[in-house]
Amino acid sequence: QVQLVQSETEVKKPGASVQVSCKASGYTFTTYYIHWVRQAPGQGLEWVGIMNPLGGSTDYAQKFKGRVTMTRDTSTSTAYMELRSLSSDDTAVYYCARERSVGASPSGLVDLWGRGTLVTVS
Amino acid sequence: QNVVTQEPSLTVSPGGTVTLTCASGAGPVTSGYWPNWFQQKPGQAPRALIYSTSKKHSWTPARFSGSLLGGKAALTLSGAQPEDEAVYYCLLYFGGSYVFGTGTEVTVL
Numbered sequence: 007q008v009q010l011v012q013s014e015t016e017v018k019k020p021g022a023s024v025q026v027s028c029k030a031s032g033y034t035f036t037t038y039y040i041h042w043v044r045q046a047p048g049q050g051l052e053w054v055g056i057m058n059p060l061g062g063s064t065d066y067a068q069k070f071k072g073r074v075t076m077t078r079d080t081s082t083s084t085a086y087m088e089l090r091s092l093s094s095d096d097t098a099v100y101y102c103a104r105e106r107s108v109g110a111s112p113s114g115l116v117d118l119w120g121r122g123t124l125v126t127v128s
Numbered sequence: 129q130n131v132v133t134q135e136p137s138l139t140v141s142p143g144g145t146v147t148l149t150c151a152s153g154a155g156p157v158t159s160g161y162w163p164n165w166f167q168q169k170p171g172q173a174p175r176a177l178i179y180s181t182s183k184k185h186s187w188t189p190a191r192f193s194g195s196l197l198g199g200k201a202a203l204t205l206s207g208a209q210p211e212d213e214a215v216y217y218c219l220l221y222f223g224g225s226y227v228f229g230t231g232t233e234v235t236v237l
Contacts, residue, residue, distance in 0.1 A: 041226070043174075051166075051174065051217050051228040065224045068129060101173060114162030114180045114221060119173045 008032035010102050010120035017126045023090040026123045028102035035083035036060040038104040039112050042076060042087045045122075046098040054100075057085060060110065092127045099124050130154050130222050134229040139237055140208040148232045149200040150218035156199035157220065163201035164219040165194055167212075168231075174217065178203060208236045 013027040028040060042054040055066035057076040064076045075088045085102060099122040106115040131153040140146035150163060157163060163181045166174040176185055178194035181201060191207045201218055213236045218229040 043228070050215075050231040051168075051219075053219070053226045053228055056226065067225060103174075112221070114164070115183075116164050116166075116179060116219065117176045117185055119175070121173050 008118060010104065010118055012100075012102060012120040012123045015124045015126070017128065018092050020093055020127055022092050022127075023088060024092060024096075024125050025086055025088045026100050026102075026125065028085040028087075028120050030083040030085070030104070035078075035080060037107050039107055040076070040078070040085040041103045041105060041116065042074075043101045043103060044098040045101070046095075049098075052098075054087070056105070056112070058107065058110070059085065060107065089125075092125075094127050097125065097127045130220075130225075130227045132218065132220050132227045132229040134216075134218060134232045136230070137233040137235065139235045140205065140212075142208060142210065142236055144208050145204065145206045146208060146234065147197070148203045148205075148216055148218075148234070149197065150202070150220065150229045151200045152220055154222070157196060157201045159196065160221075161201070162221040163194065163196075165192075165201075165203045166217045166219065167214045168217065169214045177216075205234070208234075210236050212236055 011029045036059045057064045059078045078085045101122045103119045106113045133151045165178040168174040182194040193204050195202045215231045215233050217231045
């Protein structure tokens with residue numbers, strides 16, 4: 007069925023990097039953008055960035071520029087988010103979500119979310 | 129840095145109606161901001177309810193509707209059910225970047 011399956015829980019030391027994966031199935035990977043969103047414990051949702059799997063273009067929230075990289079492997083329909091120079095403030099559940107593409111642009115239709123990956127920095 | 133503001137909490141009686149709003153610090157919200165609304169229950173991933181201001185997904189209960197109201201995006205719940213207790217987030221598009229609202233906790237009581 008149509009789903010986004012995320013990688014398992016990660017525990018990292020301060021200063022380290024983490025890579026979270028999001029494997030798409032049940033649809034054509036390159037026809038939907040992938041958002042990355044995080045949620046710190048007890049807090050709201052925070053947008054991290056977006057990637058177009060078709061060409062690999064990305065846009066990142068200003069807060070994360072220089073510290074985050076979003077990539078993809080179209081052969082396995084998997085999106086990746088790497089976050090570097092981790093601190094305790096990065097402890098959060100990281101979600102991927104998809105947004106339908108229209109041509110080479112997003113469409114405003116965000117529908118499917120992954121279950122989230124807990125990243126603990128300690 | 130764009131700021132998107134929602135009511136922190138609202139209470140609605142079972143069967144009642146409540147409207148949540150989503151305001152942008154950059155000015156009036158229009159359809160060009162592609163407002164999306166999501167519902168999140170404790171321990172779960174968010175679930176999409178509304179996209180492009182007022183369009184429903186196939187799974188969205190009919191009691192939820194989206195609109196623009198007084199320069200804000202709005203989500204109206206008509207005929208609230210106990211299972212509608214959740215936190216609701218809006219998402220706005222700012223031309224390349226996106227910002228989530230601060231979230232509204234809805235209590236059905």
